[in-house]
Amino acid sequence: MTLHALTPAEEINLRIARLQNAIRTCGMDAVLISDNANIYYTSGRVFSGYVYIPATGTATYFIRRPEGITDDKVQYIRKPEQIAGLLSEAGVGLPAVMGYELSSLDVISYRRLVNAFPGVTPVDASPIIKSVRSVKTDFELEQLRQSGIRHQHVYDLIPRLYREGMTDIELQIEIERASRLEGCLGIFRIAGDSMEFFMSNILAGDNADSPTPYDFAMGGAGLDPSLPVGADGTVITPGMSVMVDSNGNFTGYMTDMTRVFSCGKLDDKAMEAHQCSIEICRALEKAGKPGTPAAELYELAVSIVERHGLERYFMGHKQKAGFIGHGVGIEINELPVIAPRSRDILAEHNVIALEPKFVIPHVGAVGVENTYIVTSGGLERITDAPEQIIDLI
Amino acid sequence: MTLHALTPAEEINLRIARLQNAIRTCGMDAVLISDNANIYYTSGRVFSGYVYIPATGTATYFIRRPEGITDDKVQYIRKPEQIAGLLSEAGVGLPAVMGYELSSLDVISYRRLVNAFPGVTPVDASPIIKSVRSVKTDFELEQLRQSGIRHQHVYDLIPRLYREGMTDIELQIEIERASRLEGCLGIFRIAGDSMEFFMSNILAGDNADSPTPYDFAMGGAGLDPSLPVGADGTVITPGMSVMVDSNGNFTGYMTDMTRVFSCGKLDDKAMEAHQCSIEICRALEKAGKPGTPAAELYELAVSIVERHGLERYFMGHKQKAGFIGHGVGIEINELPVIAPRSRDILAEHNVIALEPKFVIPHVGAVGVENTYIVTSGGLERITDAPEQIIDLI
Numbered sequence: 001m002t003l004h005a006l007t008p009a010e011e012i013n014l015r016i017a018r019l020q021n022a023i024r025t026c027g028m029d030a031v032l033i034s035d036n037a038n039i040y041y042t043s044g045r046v047f048s049g050y051v052y053i054p055a056t057g058t059a060t061y062f063i064r065r066p067e068g069i070t071d072d073k074v075q076y077i078r079k080p081e082q083i084a085g086l087l088s089e090a091g092v093g094l095p096a097v098m099g100y101e102l103s104s105l106d107v108i109s110y111r112r113l114v115n116a117f118p119g120v121t122p123v124d125a126s127p128i129i130k131s132v133r134s135v136k137t138d139f140e141l142e143q144l145r146q147s148g149i150r151h152q153h154v155y156d157l158i159p160r161l162y163r164e165g166m167t168d169i170e171l172q173i174e175i176e177r178a179s180r181l182e183g184c185l186g187i188f189r190i191a192g193d194s195m196e197f198f199m200s201n202i203l204a205g206d207n208a209d210s211p212t213p214y215d216f217a218m219g220g221a222g223l224d225p226s227l228p229v230g231a232d233g234t235v236i237t238p239g240m241s242v243m244v245d246s247n248g249n250f251t252g253y254m255t256d257m258t259r260v261f262s263c264g265k266l267d268d269k270a271m272e273a274h275q276c277s278i279e280i281c282r283a284l285e286k287a288g289k290p291g292t293p294a295a296e297l298y299e300l301a302v303s304i305v306e307r308h309g310l311e312r313y314f315m316g317h318k319q320k321a322g323f324i325g326h327g328v329g330i331e332i333n334e335l336p337v338i339a340p341r342s343r344d345i346l347a348e349h350n351v352i353a354l355e356p357k358f359v360i361p362h363v364g365a366v367g368v369e370n371t372y373i374v375t376s377g378g379l380e381r382i383t384d385a386p387e388q389i390i391d392l393i
Numbered sequence: 394m395t396l397h398a399l400t401p402a403e404e405i406n407l408r409i410a411r412l413q414n415a416i417r418t419c420g421m422d423a424v425l426i427s428d429n430a431n432i433y434y435t436s437g438r439v440f441s442g443y444v445y446i447p448a449t450g451t452a453t454y455f456i457r458r459p460e461g462i463t464d465d466k467v468q469y470i471r472k473p474e475q476i477a478g479l480l481s482e483a484g485v486g487l488p489a490v491m492g493y494e495l496s497s498l499d500v501i502s503y504r505r506l507v508n509a510f511p512g513v514t515p516v517d518a519s520p521i522i523k524s525v526r527s528v529k530t531d532f533e534l535e536q537l538r539q540s541g542i543r544h545q546h547v548y549d550l551i552p553r554l555y556r557e558g559m560t561d562i563e564l565q566i567e568i569e570r571a572s573r574l575e576g577c578l579g580i581f582r583i584a585g586d587s588m589e590f591f592m593s594n595i596l597a598g599d600n601a602d603s604p605t606p607y608d609f610a611m612g613g614a615g616l617d618p619s620l621p622v623g624a625d626g627t628v629i630t631p632g633m634s635v636m637v638d639s640n641g642n643f644t645g646y647m648t649d650m651t652r653v654f655s656c657g658k659l660d661d662k663a664m665e666a667h668q669c670s671i672e673i674c675r676a677l678e679k680a681g682k683p684g685t686p687a688a689e690l691y692e693l694a695v696s697i698v699e700r701h702g703l704e705r706y707f708m709g710h711k712q713k714a715g716f717i718g719h720g721v722g723i724e725i726n727e728l729p730v731i732a733p734r735s736r737d738i739l740a741e742h743n744v745i746a747l748e749p750k751f752v753i754p755h756v757g758a759v760g761v762e763n764t765y766i767v768t769s770g771g772l773e774r775i776t777d778a779p780e781q782i783i784d785l786i
Contacts, residue, residue, distance in 0.1 A: 006617075006618055035586065036586065036587065036589060045619070045621060046589070046618065046619060046620065046621055048607070048608070065608075065712070066604035066605055066606050067712045068711070068712075100500075102500040102501050103500075103501050105500055106495065106496055106497055107495040107496075107499075108495050108496050110500045124501070170574075173574055176573065177566055177567075177569070180566040180569065181563075181566055183616075185616060185617055185620055187619075192499070193429065193499070193586070194427075194429065194441060196429060196439070196580060211460050212458070212459055213439055213442075213457075213459050214441070215458075219459070223576075223578060224399075224578055224644070225399055225400075225433070225437060225438035225439065225645070226433050226438075226439060226578065226644075226645030227439065227578055228438060228439055228459070251619075252617055252618070318460065319458070319459060330619070
């Protein structure tokens with residue numbers, strides 16, 4: 001097996017060079033990566049082990065499993081305590097200051113690593129790694145565009161998957177199957193341990209108003225208190241909206257897209273709110289450029305909502321989400337965060353999902369979500385399924 | 394919404410009492426829980442927040458989200474820094490020694506909690522929580538038995554899902570759908586960040602010999618280097634085994650079961666290895682009693698493998714797994730661990746999965762996996778699908 005799998009070596013070199021630039025800027029001498037998402041980013045594959053990236057020079061991949069990866073930059077290890085010795089043998093001095101992924105590394109693993117590098121000062125590298133990853137390379141943008149195309153194919157099939165009398169979860173299961181047949185990898189990577197999810201979120205009717213513990217834009221009671229989010233077995237009946245927010249991970253890089261279907265005609269308030277969501281997307285597509293503060297996009301969205309008098313339904317009704325968008329890529333909750341107190345500033349080739357959504361009592365959730373590339377001309381949409389509500393009956 | 398959802402209050406009280414006993418034994422004055430699996434264990438639902446369990450007295454549930462849970466033991470908070478003040482207001486003194494989940498808590502969150510409790514000595518509570526959770530209550534055993542019954546229903550359907558010319562992933566998608574329609578929650582909770590998985594693992598032919606980074610019993614190249622495990626698109630052809638290890642989470646508590654199907658007749662070596670796996674299960678079912686060292690079960694399995702001369706195929710061929718079984722419950726990798734150097738001793742009402750498996754070159758993976766309750770009379774099997782290889786054609 002080759003180290004970089006489907007990702008060209010030049011692409012990996014580019015990512016490492018960007019990380020090294022950030023490492024130097026922050027006064028670190030090296031970072032040690034062990035989080036699966038960051039291992040994938042810096043190698044092109046997931047393995048069990050560590051990526052050692054010095055501020056200058058070549059990265060070394062210390063791999064525990066799988067066996068059989070052949071590359072000059074790979075060293076096989078059984079345990080992290082071997083790394084310092086192997087670096088010394090290679091004539092590489094230990095760093096004075098080493099960055100670790102403190103936002104994802106558990107305390108026990110962290111202490112073990114710190115003990116394995118005596119005399120080395122540990123600092124937090126999570127923020128700079130997140131920052132570097134938030135600006136996508138051309139190769140990553142292409143992975144995201146490919147996911148967007150296949151993601152759209154799945155949404156095109158949804159009207160044909162509906163049968164009268166279905167529950168939300170029955171429809172969800174058919175969407176999951178169609179998505180997997182289209183090549184969806186299923187896994188939905190989320191940074192941090194607190195958010196959990198299975199594949200997709202289908203909300204029919206008032207279940208959209210059930211609050212969830214998780215920090216997603218929309219809620220849903222879920223099927224079981226062990227996973228209280230999403231579909232809850234609601235039978236889809238006339239007058240209900242059916243919001244579909246389905247997994248877009250077809251390449252290791254995921255797009256995020258939401259569309260709304262209806263069971264017959266929806267009431268006027270719901271239709272107006274849906275149009276308002278589309279209007280917000282159009283406005284933000286123009287306003288979102290490199291240099292735009294993320295908080296400004298949020299405020300612009302709120303101003304449009306206020307003009308329509310729809311505040312009480314915006315981003316939830318009984319319980320509200322505190323953001324309207326977020327970065328996406330290898331993980332679903334990357335930078336920047338589009339929220340009122342966000343200090344993030346849009347940069348060229350950020351990739352963001354915008355999801356101005358509403359919950360209308362007795363109807364359900366409406367609004368669209370799209371994934372965008374930030375370009376100098378505004379936001380480039382890469383999730384192109386039709387945005388109008390499609391009637392299932 | 395009520396706090397304990399589907400779990401009776403007495404059941405929660407029993408779990409808290411067991412935890413408190415362990416907390417006192419270890420010299421802690423309290424533990425603060427924030428991991429979703431442990432929140433579910435101690436409350437009966439997942440929420441965003443913390444469970445404060447003093448060594449004696451009543452637990453308090455500090456909840457951020459969802460809104461609307463009404464219970465005397467619930468206090469709503471916005472941030473963990475409020476907890477110490479709220480405890481003081483309630484007349485509860487701060488603990489001198491507080492346990493945290495250091496195996497799952499990230500370093501940043503941990504530091505924030507430690508700062509929120511000035512003067513309190515932090516210690517690791519992960520081992521005692523894992524230990525308490527490894528001994529299931531009667532209520533938990535019933536949840537697991539229910540998952541086992543529904544899990545078996547899914548396996549009964551598998552021969553009807555196969556069509557000639559299918560790939561492993563196409564068959565997997567149909568099994569996923571059948572499983573979801575049976576009520577499978579999909580999510581597969583794994584303690585720790587390093588293992589990832591989507592729903593089920595179907596291995597056809599030599600793909601079973603592809604090494605994976607993850608610490609699962611079997612491998613598989615997977616569909617993409619971002620998730621290198623399981624089905625890889627192999628077309629199922631005559632002479633191949635098809636091993637199905639599918640998600641058994643129907644209740645928040647999951648059973649683990651593997652069965653093997655074949656495309657026509659398999660060679661004699663594969664058939665012998667499969668029988669050897671069943672023989673190991675029968676032997677371990679008798680030997681596994683409260684007080685039996687887990688390592689002894691492992692050694693017994695190896696001795697049977699050696700009698701058959703099948704060592705080189707046992708628990709993988711190119712790359713081998715270092716265990717034959719593991720505890721299951723809310724998470725798939727609970728205690729005890731059935732491995733050569735395990736110090737775990739079986740206790741009554743541990744629930745363990747045993748998976749003595751083989752990889753036979755040019756055929757694929759064979760062997761069964763069952764989930765068992767440890768009882769004074771031996772291991773009680775709760776995954777009852779037929780164990781013989783079923784021919785798909």
